[in-house]
Amino acid sequence: MTDYLDTLDPDIDHSDVHFNLIPDLGAGVSVRVREAREATAAAQERQIASARQARTIVGELRAHGVAVTDAAVLLGVSPARISQLNEDKTDAAIAA
Numbered sequence: 574m575t576d577y578l579d580t581l582d583p584d585i586d587h588s589d590v591h592f593n594l595i596p597d598l599g600a601g602v603s604v605r606v607r608e609a610r611e612a613t614a615a616a617q618e619r620q621i622a623s624a625r626q627a628r629t630i631v632g633e634l635r636a637h638g639v640a641v642t643d644a645a646v647l648l649g650v651s652p653a654r655i656s657q658l659n660e661d662k663t664d665a666a667i668a669a
Contacts, residue, residue, distance in 0.1 A: 575590060627650075634647065
């Protein structure tokens with residue numbers, strides 16, 4: 574695309590021009606694409622909140638003396654995941 578601009582006006586440096594091409598797919602498809610992107614973003618936000626909540630409850634369970642294997646059964650995850658959630662107190666442990 575930059576090459577094309579250079580042919581139109583060779584005296585201007587177009588190397589820093591950025592393009593955002595949006596195909597015309599018709600209103601129906603464009604709306605569904607936008608909705609899919611919004612749904613993905615919302616799912617990511619819910620995943621972060623879920624991981625934060627899981628870390629909190631794992632900490633509480635462990636503080637009450639609940640064994641890793643028992644906590645895993647209660648939350649429906651593997652014992653390894655309980656250990657990860659118990660060790661990682663940041664949002665980096667979103668989905669393992």
